[in-house]
Amino acid sequence: MKVYEFNVKTKLPDKLRPLEQIAHNLWYSWNWEARELFRMINMELWEQCEHNPVWVLSKLTDKDFRRLVGDPVFMNVMDNVHERLNEYKMLPKWFDLAHGGKREEGMQIAYFSAEYGIHESVKLYSGGLGVLSGDHCKSASDIGIPFIAVGLLYRNGYFHQYLNSDGWQQQSIPYNDFHRMPVTPVKDANGNEIYVQVRIAESDVNVKVWKLEIGVITLYLLDTDLTTNIPQHRSITAQLYGGDSDMRLKQEIILGIAGVRALKAMGFRPTVYHLNEGHPSFAALERIRLCVEEGMNLRTAAEVVKKSTLFTTHTPVPAGFDVFSFDQIKKYLGPIFEPSGFNINQIMGFGRENPFNESESFAMAIAGIRLSTFRNGVSALHGEVSRQMFKNLWSNALDNYVPIGHVTNGVHLPTFIAESFKMIYTRYLSEAWYYKPYDFDVWNDVEKIPDNAFFDAKRKQRERLVIFARERLKKQVMKRGGTASEIAKADDVLNSDTLTIGFARRFATYKRGYLLFMDEERLAKILNNPERPVQIIIAGKAHPKDDGGKEIIKKIFHICRKPEFRDKIVFVEDYDIEVARHLAHGVDIWLNTPLRPMEASGTSGMKIAANGGLNLSILDGWWAEGYNGETGWAIGAGEEYDKQDYQDFVESMELYDKLENEIIPLFYNRDKVGIPREWTHMMKQAVKVCAAFFNTSRMVMEYTDKYYVQLHELYKDISFNGFEGASKYLEWKENVISGWDSVEIAESGVQADSIEMGGYVTFEAKIRSPKIDNESLAVYAVVEFDGESGVLKNPKFIALELAEKNGDISTYKAHFRIDNAGKMKVGFAAVPFHKYLKNIFELNLVMWAK
Template identity: 60%
Template sequence: MNIREYEVKVQLPAELKPLETMAYNLWFAWNSPATAIYKNINEKLWEESEHNPLAVISALTMDDCKRLMDDDVFMASLNDVYEDFQQYMSLPRWFNKAHKNASDMLVAYFSAEYGIHESVQLYSGGLGILSGDHCKSTSDMGIPLVAVGLLYRNGYFHQYMSSDGWQQERYPYNEFYLMPLKRAEDKNGKEITLEMKIGERNIKIRVWKLKVGLMEIVLLDTDVPENHPDDRIITGKLYDGDSNMRIRQEIVLGVAGVRALAAMGLHPTVYHLNEGHPAFVSIERLKQLIEQGIDMRLATEIVRKSTLFTTHTPVPAGFDVFSMDQIKQYLSGIYEPVGINLNMLMSFGRKDRSNTAEPFNMAVCGINLSTYRNGVAKLHGKVSREMFHSMWSQAILSQVPIGHVTNGVHLPTFMSSDMKNILSRYVSEDWSSKPYDFDIWEKVNNIPDNVLFDMKRNQRERLVSFIRRTTKETIHKNGGSASELLAAEDILNPDALTIGFARRFATYKRGYLLFMDEERLKRLFSNPERPIQFIIAGKAHPKDNEGKEIIKQIIHIAKKPEFRKHIVFIEDYDIEVARYMTRGVDIWLNNPRRPMEASGTSGMKASANGALNLSILDGWWDEGFNGKNGWAIGAGEEYPDNGYQDYVESMEIYNILEKDIIPVFYAKDKSGMPREWLKMVKENLKTVPSYFNTSRMLIDYANQYYVPLHELQKEFNANSYEEAKKYLNWYNQILDRWDGVSFISSEVEVANGFVPGETVKFKAQINTNGTAAEHLGVFAVVEYDGESGNLKNPEFIRLYQEKSSDMFSESYTLTRSGKLKVGFLVTPFHRFLKNPFELNKAKWA
């Protein structure tokens, strides 16, 4: 049967055109008045389409349009929302004020997934939500950035449960015409379709654009009729298939992503690789530079001097790794014609570039071809430096060139309307435009206790109503009985202390920890005067049977008569479920095995809605907890015995619930207010959303990495790469002479003894072996106290040459008493090196 399909485009009257304009911009995802407009048009379709504005307006008939235009209240609301949209698109932005001299900067941000809204299913979990929040705040802050990703036909799976509680998966089918997508065009207005060879076949790749406020996400799609069936599914499912599918997806993301930007006439000055998935970006850029006549070594440095690599993974097993055979099969045909042979390709992905037995690691490739690298929390930065220390074996651990920018969340997306209104009324209307301004959040104490209390009660009631409704829908869908439907009306209590746990069910996240002692759990529910309840959600990877088994065990426990009204597992965790949960719970539980949580962000969302965290000191909570804004499980211990750790920390969870959380929540004064609890909630609001938001995160990225990289690449590439060539000549001289560089002597010269206020002189005599003094970084490395013979977080005092001699010195004032540790270090020094250990060349006295 030959069935022809045609797209009938949306055609609205001029008065309703704002509906179409806003539907094609995901600005609506964080603006509840905008989503209310579409919901009011057709509430049933709004829910069925997973809150898709395009689905709603595509179904409008001519009579529907007339009815809407005749509705004065609707039209007034539409015009108000559209005015807000236009104002948002034209307001001055932080970046324009803070970095006026970087107006020619353009960041290209690459990620494998983007979680913007539940109606655009291009995400699986935390990485995607973070990428989506990154894009939203990029728009809010006015940072010139274009994002690149894959347009998945099926995306990530929807979760449903068998009668025995075993996770099942079904994959959605993304109808692109019902997504706010437009085809990308070249400078002549022609739709862009790329063609490239992957393995044995040429494939066609369509290029699309998704508008998010002021910025755009460029999306790549291989589901093109002319492609081989095996190639059409490259952009089929997210994180599905074997490693051969994974490498092909990552080639499309990295290689085709760079080519798509070029075809669109975009010329990024900075490249930000979000995790290892897009690491082939850098190799494709090498190829394009070589095709311009630039030699391999120079091209490599040009790529490095404009690249930032961000890792989100705390364990080596979390990175994609490919064999030499796979690299040969899928990449050699692309890069050998320009002189990048297989050995060169493999070396980019190896920690030890000379080790031919080492496979190709995508994260290592990202690290090798970048100037800046960062983890996503302070603790994760430390974990990453430990993980990759061997690549800079000469460096002190704290100086391994991997920094951190702690993640945040997009507050307008995840904060409830009630909370937003309270902040605007009692704190400042500027909280939403300047969430990074700590002074604004200090005014949280102005919020009356009863206002905060009533808000949380309302949000809890909405959460309970949502769960009852979705539970009944699931029962009805599965052919459940009338008694089951009736029982669903009775689950949960809108006045009970509500604890939420929602995660990907990986084993290290330990979803089972709360359920290790059922008898003790039962006792927690036994007091009708102090009721508590648990709400759990999350998906296991389709191939993770251990994670599925944990979910199954929890569901079995929740079905027991003594727990049925108090424990609920919500199927199919997504952005909508996350909004309800993080807004409605009182406690957000997080108990990963430290230090396995790179950051985590769901607890930040709960905090922004007045919930308190009960968490292991891992990821963001390790720096967010201050002793007054929530509870910590443990004190940051790491155990060699996992079973013992599980026991100790599960018992601590029960102890904290019994002795701290439940008593404080229910300790109410004569007016019915839990004053101590609300005091903690206010401390939480002052300290968590004020810092752990993506506006602050983007300021950190811009100030620490984007703008410095932009300026670095401009200087490095100046005068047809003359500065870059001089740097390579300098580097060659350093390599030739480095073995002969050594310390002749070193000393700390002091006149009146080591006492606070005394000035000492650090002196080092160096055999420079003909190296110019300005090309050497000679340092006194200073630290007070700590372990003898070890420098943990020292201060680097640079010593300067004395009158064309081989002596280097600098004065230093002692600021305090205690044990003073001093080491002497020499490294190569150049303005283009951003860390003294970058070249892994260092000598100690």
């Protein structure tokens, strides 16, 4: 039977047109008044439509329109919200105040990510990476940087989770109806929809370009589910992280290669490319191909791309990166690149640790690293881990100077702070917390908030969380076919005045969701203390192929059903942004138990801290920076054990000890008016310390100052006069590499009458360099105090200045004041110098004094 399908658009009356603009801008996801506006239309419909404003509007009838137009309260709220949106767009923002001239110079940042978690109504994310990308976009809008984002428009969202009667995770796949989403097709100047094409294997794939507005920035989304494509190509954007390795490779071709082509088709000419994780690394290869097609040689093209690219890694272990075989690259990338003169070995070289090792596969992370000037991890600890992981790419660099930095992640505060806390912050901190969350001085005024007001706000949020958890539990029991008595019992679980612990994350085994349950008898005593009770709310999904993670969930499910835990522990199914918000708002303690250093950053605990919650966590990821003794509690002191069973035992016992002896007594130690003063002090410290730093406004500003502006200026310089700068740099680089073996530190030493604190020494080095001129060299005294003898681990590099030149020998000197006592170790090093080199070890060339 043939079925005709048509999409009937909602046609709003002119007076209600502002609703359409509000619904199609994800600004509503962090604006409470905007979401309340759509709740006012019909609360039941709002829930039915999964908090999706576009879907709500599509359900309205002419009768509804007449009702709304005739409601002066609604119309007034709508006008106010619409005005707020327009004011937000026009408001002067940080970037133009700090870097006013860059926009006029054509600065444009293109950000690529495989997933975006912006709001629960837009299912284009699976977890933390996606939420981080979404928060990055929101803060890019808030601070006004010239920013566009690129991703994939998945026909099916990441799976919904539910548990069967045995507690085993089941999955259902949500369908994304694009006409119910705030996305619109991108059109050219003539009103025609924009498509690009990519050849995959033996046939072409057509890709449609959509857009999603997020405040003042735009996210462009790529879609292959088109009738003009063959079925296997339509399925490329079917599901996030779906399918096998070949499907992952195809998705990443569309993200990277079609993404670059889409930007070009729309007329964008970014000066900075930010590759978020390895998934979009093919974007760099496509940019090289385009440069080659325009007449550039391959080596110059690779340098041009490198000098305008930032690569961010979120993964702490090599196994977490996508890796593809020679045959896969030949099959899928060969037809794209070979017509431009590339051979497969050249392509493979970009993705190998050793470009000439034919047994190596192509690693997306290695490609991203090789084709970028700046690379970063997502916390200070993760930066260290990443430098260790990739140090073989810079075998001559000191470990702490491997060219990988870090920018610690944050969260978008307006999205994740509860409305009750927003009102308190606005009252005592002014709206500066909203407009300048990166200003530490603003957050110092948290101390002005009365303890009773602050603690009461948390109590109210805990009460809302309990109500939410009960409602979700009822639905879960009903879905599993539970009895009427089981459904009724859901109203008796949890208590709004009880200390509440939250644990929610992806149930990968390294996150150790089982740690809290290793001694059930001890845990039961803790939870069921009649004078000082404790309750736990748990949420999280296991990857569909991770049976180990599913087993942990199943174990917790059965523990929840035991009589001693039934009213005290609730597992909330289908963890998503909505569940995360409720937990962030209401829990008192956020528990995090990863196996250090397996968590690159983590951001869930940051959301809790911004809502006055306290963290109880392994010193991993961001918490290694956020913990100061007053913001929460640490489990362990950063130890890493050889035997995991022993580590699990030690850390689980410490977890119970901290709860019994410190956390629970502190929460229930109340004064005469019922306020736990010491606990409230720690709540304020968590906000003052963590919210002030661990927010995405600070994070994106750091990316801008540290990387984006530098890359823009670098690209502007190398591209001047037909990329003359790039050609000259490549000529310089080849000369330095060919002549480096001739560099020698002939003499070096430390001169001083006496070496003591407060005194001065002179560092001197004589460099023989017959083939490389002085302008191309930097000479350093490498100084470190204390530490292991004969080893330089984290030294300072003191630049020496050219003092004398005599033939091939150049003398470099520097005077240095000794500010420390103890063992002073000094080495001498010569490295290449060029204004385009952003790290002294970038070229992996260094000559040490012997």
